Amino acid sequence: MTFRRALHEKENDTGRYPRGKFFLIAMLCSFSWYIVPGYLFKFLSTISVLCLVFPKSVLAHQLGSGQFGLGIFSFTFDWSVIVYLGSPLVTPFFAILNILAGYVVIVYIMIPVAYWGLNLYNAKNFPIFSTDLFDGHGQSYNVSAIVNKNFEIDNVAYEAQGRINLSIMFALAYGLSFATIVATLTHVLLFNGKEIYERFRASYKGKIDIHTKLMRKYQDIPSWWFHTTLALSFALSLLLCTVLKSEIQLPWWALIFACMIALIFTLPISIIQATTNNSPGLNVITEYILGLIMPGKPIANVCFKTYGYISMAQAVSFLQDFKLGHYMKIPPRSMFVVQLVGTFIASTINVSTAWYMLNNIPFICQLELLPKNTQWTCRGDHVFYDASVIWGLVGPKRFFGPLGNYGALNWFFLGGAIGPMLVWLLHKSFPKQSWIKLINLPVLLGATAAMPPANTLNFNSWIVVGFLFNFFVFRYRKKWWQRYNYVLAAALDAGVAFMGVFIFLAFGFTNVKDLYWWGNEGEYCDLANCPTVKGIQVRGCPLIK
Template identity: 60%
Template structure:
């Protein structure tokens, strides 16, 4: 939707405004770029102003709680728009209910689940590792040497892996991984509960030849031949299968894995499309 609005603003005729839409867009672009250079290049501290860390500079717990880059970011401030939009994509173009939903989920995970798992339950020996980190660690809290367990063919060397030990994650990273898989599964449940009846009604209506408003609007444009899409699907699938079969030592994916991935993508296309269209949230 935001791309459509930009295109309309740049190409539609002005309706008597003092300043043209294209000129306003250019001014906004220059101003936003000029400001982003400050926190993004010249003064990166503005991305996360963690006053808690300044006040309690010698406290490890305060660093974990107050740091906006390596901790929970409690009390941290930012003057960098990219930090504001880091988990909402852009609050200016997303519906309010979607922003609230994401913020509530973010607050629960960061300010409730993560502290309880780290300080309260010591989940997965969490206190041995940083509370917030995307790195991999050994059981002693040292950074994991990935290159030591991978051979020349980029395959896992199980003997070296057993010698170095299991890979450990920070508690925040492991929890977000788990919640990420949960959100994928909940996508099907959410769409089925809230949009299932409408999907079936639309499907029955389309099978009977009834046209909705979108179909009527699209009739203004010339249809693309269906065989174009079929040829593209067959061609890309054949090329992918050929790579998986004949270059398996480099691709490292069996042919059945490719087909399975394609089936999963097909199943999630409609649910994810509905959520993206209604919330403007891609992930």
Template identity: 50%
Template sequence: MELSDDNMVSSYQNKKLDPESHSVEFSGEVNDSPIEQVRLTVPITDDPTLPCLTFRTWVLGITSCAILAFLNQFFGYRQNALYVSSVSAQIAVLPIGNFMAVYLPKRSIRIPATKWSFSLNPGPFNLKEHVLITIFANSGSSPVYAVGIITIVKAFYHWQIHPLAAMLLTQSTQMLGYGWAGIFRKFLVDSPYMWWPSNLVQVSLFRALHDVEVRPKGGLTRLQFFIVVLVSSFSYYIVPNYLFPSITALSFVCWIWKDSVTAQQLGSGLHGLGIGSFALDWSTVAGFLGSPLATPGFAIINILVGYIMIVYMVIPISYWTNLFEAKRVPIFSSHVFNADGGEYNVSLVLNETTFQFNRQGYDGYSRIYVSIFFAFAYGLSFATLAATISHVALFYGSTIWQQTKASFQDKFGDVHTRLMKKNYDPVPQWWFYAILVVVIGVALLTCEGFGRQLQLPYWGVLLAIVLALVFTLPIGVITATTNQQPGLNVITELIIGYMYPGRPLANVAFKTYGYISMTQAITFLSDFKLGHYMKIPPKSMFAVQLVGTVVASSVYFGTAWWLLSTVKDICNTSKLPEGSPWTCPGDDVFYNASIIWGVVGPLRMFGHLGVYPAMNYFFLIGFLAPLPVWFLSQKFPEQRWIRLINVPIILSGAGGMPPARAVNYICWLTVGIFFNFVVYRRYKGWWARHNYILSAGLDAGVAFMAILCYFTLQVRDINGMRWWGLDLDDHCPLAHCPTAPGIEVKGCPVFN
């Protein structure tokens, strides 16, 4: 249900480039890349004498990895789950690296009892060190999906999981992708036709940061601009984070019509459709959807169209016509409900001894109901997956087929591949196979051992592994050529939900091993391609990725375990103190998905025994939806704007909701349109120079102030002065009320 913002290719913003142009040349030998965007962005030179795995690389890389992992997990439990990307580290480590190059001693240090030695300062801080540090940071900025399992077990189900089993789960799910990456790297990395557009953002930023820059008259260098933004963002964030949390969502419609359920459903930015709501907080803008400053304009417009269609057309019509008995429950919520409009009592349908589905309890209780928004979120996720397949097949099918054939025929003749093969030894294939065998063994031990706490039997682990193996190549080809990555989360939930129902942890474990191992493989391959473009020795890349993954997984796990053990009532919104940000919105969705797919199962939700079997039609709707756009693009080829209509993005326009809310989307779309249309067109020079740096500075400032506030004040339960602005809420108490006649919910009027 999440919309990926991977379509952030800086070269698309250049007027010379067409985001739908792939200009592939299938000649045997070319002097440069056959892809135009790569030719215009990636340098074709290399200096193999530059040191790579230096003392600075290890220190700054591991530090960046650990800090980003800590920050992203720390923020993951908060109301606005801000994502701090590796771009922040990419910018911040440059002056630190240059400082170390100036002041560290240059003498060699010998490692005792070995012939090895190293220097703290091998010379000027160079581009290759910077790239490897950023690869470390990429590992730290990639969320560890398995932590969600640990969170729902401890904070939502109030069950126990062995800490070693939890640790092995996080490591094995993150590491399994190495095997698939090793198997398919020949086709997805070495091939020049697999060009990974998202990497061009970082390549462009590397070149900008390492170009010799002279401060413009009356202006600032990029680094000076970053520092100004960082300090400003840091200073301001104490207001929404601590002094006045209510400005993270301002919903004036609710304040005007205080007694109207309908008005508050329409106007609430947190619990409704968000008409007229906004925020004065960067974490609200970028919290769930990433930075809008780095998203191409055409993608923002597609998201805007999809958001308007779903939120302001489909949802209101469906709710007020009482589709699926929608009025029994709130219009927008990520929770599950019973037929009387109350929150679903999971303990009645889950055997506390076996932690499995209690059919007798279910038959005597109630079917599951979800908000109309949550129901359509699942339906649209079905449609998006199907639409991605047909959209890519129609618009990119012939190109992908040509590129894939060229890859399998070993036609790797571009300059980047030739330089890599000439100057560096490849990673031995057995390294990947060895990791794959070891990690599969760890995965089987994790699920079969520890009293089978995760409920997933060995055949479930092996089936998940087969699914990941089968889908890595085709999805890798799609991602490497179109920047769209279909997810396997819904399909994996559906498969295991039918095959092994009634076991919530088995469902989420299967989903994680099947979906995330494939996603991790795509991430590893993307990083390998970045190293390929920047001419990093493959063995150095392998070492950095391996260590970075282990460090990041450990820090994510440690941070989560620490917060789950120390923050009282974390994730329990009914018991948290006023103003507490620890509401865990993403994990709340993950928990409710485990009830839907794991405890009760898809048969009693989307099958003939459930309330929502009609949602299965969205598979067909999504598959057919790209056809009209493709037909129009063929009939009117001179109208190039037609090819910019991306049906999967439109269908998933509101795909981040929940856990994202309407106010997040409204602010994100407003800021994105302003910077990527108004500023980009009127002040293109400023945009090209400062846009990405502005984004990184805002993210970093918010992150540092949030950490400072927590460790100096909030950890001691000093949550600010008592007043109405302290509420982390938009003051729309009636927005969550059902409107069906006779439904009684505490704090809500009863309709006749």
């Protein structure tokens, strides 16, 4: 409702500031400010108070680091850090509360208890929060030593080096992902199943709303447009799987299986996205499934995840854009053409940009060689690589099966199935308590689904900004919120985006060196990555005796 008002409310209403001028001013402010945390004074992007007060304490760094710890008293003045998880200004307040509850339980109860209290999975042998892979002695796992020339696992080398270990944050993140994906199906079935059925029946009876009536003046999209696009895309994918067998490693039946998974999950995940602005991912479950079927095939696993998870994610994004166009009364055929052309342009630019960066930026993605607080750390790519090792190369049987350390995490599947049932029964028992229905376990359990590669600083700042803005502005300035909220969110994002491009073109593209001074040397939490068990020596960390 608020979004529709923002789109259709008249600009010439007396006593109201024009949204166009408001957008321009907010964007210029965001643009002007971002050069400070984005280039001149990067310390403002991640300020960790505990690390500054206790520079030699491992515990203080683990608690205070916003990048590799729990992020206590860690904050930022960088909008790009806040919106790493998406803009908090456009997320419903009840969804923010669900994320806040889940985040606090996971990060500030489960993680500390598992790490310091139980030393679960020998957690103290490793950093508390890291996306790296470790051997049993707290050292980085030598993955290249267990890969043969066909990019498959060398079982003899693997047995010699031993099992791969994860940080406690990384391990529990996988368990929570198991629970989230099952909870999504259960929650949608219980809370939205009746509505889905009624909407489906109503679609055959011809019942339409006012927006659909207004859109009927435009020509609808012929079904064969969609069918042709689907057929061409599937044919090209099938060609890759059959012609480039050694490169892709994915058999044709696995491609069909991945497409079926995407088809099944698109509806329930779209409902969660539409009501909470949060979308559970299929990345872990697709990796798990093919890892069981085809262990030791990392490239096949990555391809299966792409066709299963990314196809669903793109479908949800496609539906979002069409819903926006529906409210804005844009001709459907124009939206389809723009989507199709935009896909070709974006894919070409993305591949070209990636190729350029990989060949022209020194030490890109090589954490041990990059300077501190650089933007070329490739957090998402590191997690993607580690996932290909865990699920594809080594396989889930050696992690979450009888041959691995983390088999108990499979119980999260059962917890994810039961949780929404308990909430539903509670709602039915106390129907007058409307707040019970707002408990959304897919969102609550998946509160930290983006972690890693996101970190606690991203979550802390996102939750604080979203909570304060939604609570205070919506409560005391509701009309202002309805009129300017989405405009402000878009303006802040646009300002950061334009300044980010300017910084790269002005300084990165022209090979101008970064400013090296104490304000650009990171968050000063170097000890956050240290183990805390006695007798393990890691470079740069004190030896605990």
